[in-house]
Amino acid sequence: MTETTLNDVNAMDREAFVAVLGPIFENSPWVAEAAWDSRPFADVDALHRAMFAVVESADRQKVLDFLNGHPALAGKEAQAGEMTVESVGEQSSAGLDSLSPEEFARMSTLNRDYQARHGFPFVIAVRGHTKDSIFAEFERRISADTEAELQAALGQIAIISRGRLDRAVAA
Template sequence: MSAFATLKPSSLSRAEFVRAFAGIYEHSPWVAETLFDQGIGPADDDIGHLHARMAAILLAADRERQLALIDAHPDLAGKAAVRGELTAASTAEQAGAGIQDCTPEEFARFERLNAAYKARFGFVFIMAVKGSDRQRILAAFEERLNHTPEQEFARALAEINRIALFRLQAM
């Protein structure tokens, strides 16, 4: 992957770096802070390299911190989306999948699936929705309800890292 078009992470101060990358992981600036504190170099000007380091930080975090990051994500087509309370990135991601165009029946189905998922796993359903649509998202919901809690926890982290890559690419 090529370097960022106008942003060179290796040239930023800690405050500038954290300001630029704090939102890559939903309400979790600690990922950017940890990365900067580990040292930033010219290799980090490559999106793929920077993402790999950020993903490794998430996967190396303790389970409590990982769960807090999972829980920082909004429900797909949830009440926060309806009320317009999502971050700009989450709003754009859900809109790109056509979630705002759900019929009342589809919104009700999302609500039922969100509730069933949380009851089964104890955290919100996470899916990198870029390139998907609401029908595929609903099908993924139903399929993933059959997973074990450990499978879903690992899947949630993998999906969060996919979302992070999409957000970095959008920069």
């Protein structure tokens, strides 16, 4: 597979841009579609800033819908094999694809309780985390204020999307 360069990205038509960069933000190709208008990008940082600015400028309902497009950790999407390739790799890197029955039950309860409290799934950049550190973050953040959690989720998505972008586009 050939590596996509920033020059390639800057030369793409909207359809190709969305095809290549649509997966950067989970189940949200609209982010790439809107960011296309900001071309050309001076560097990958500028590309990421333009893409994330699309999310930040969305109205609250669109942001909530965006957050709800993210799969629950080791949740029903994972069990049914319906997660994006990117999420599968990320969750497996932290061992979430090999939870014990007890860990799976705990994760399911945390997912359910977090969603019920905040109205969107728990989001964490799992690369570099272990199962234990993810559980600790889940426990720490579940009782936080919903507005603070919304901002925390967006911060985690910034980390996730930047990592995905770095893997997709050569600097």
